[in-house]
Amino acid sequence: MFAFVRLALMFLVVLTLIYVCMYFYLREGAKMRLERxxxxxxxxxxxxxxxxxxxxxxxxxxxxxxxxxxxxLPSVAVTVFVYLTN
Numbered sequence: 001m002f003a004f005v006r007l008a009l010m011f012l013v014v015l016t017l018i019y020v021c022m023y024f025y026l027r028e029g030a031k032m033r034l035e036r037x038x039x040x041x042x043x044x045x046x047x048x049x050x051x052x053x054x055x056x057x058x059x060x061x062x063x064x065x066x067x068x069x070x071x072x073l074p075s076v077a078v079t080v081f082v083y084l085t086n
Contacts, residue, residue, distance in 0.1 A: 023066055030062070
């Protein structure tokens with residue numbers, strides 16, 4: 001039982017590292033696209049305020065998708081694999 005808990009903890013740590021890296025990578029990509037859109041919109045307001053106002057909903061959406069893709073999907077896959085092999 002101790003080995004299973006240790007494996008689950010290591011699994012959680014690795015998935016958390018993947019989540020954090022992917023979150024910052026995807027958020028930075030969204031920010032770059034918004035900066036480009038700000039230039040194409042004719043620079044309507046202060047750049048940082050304009051980008052931050054539009055980035056927050058995108059960041060929430062990124063978080064929601066990443067939780068499913070990084071935590072739920074691998075956990076379900078491992079659970080199904082263990083169930084089918086036993």
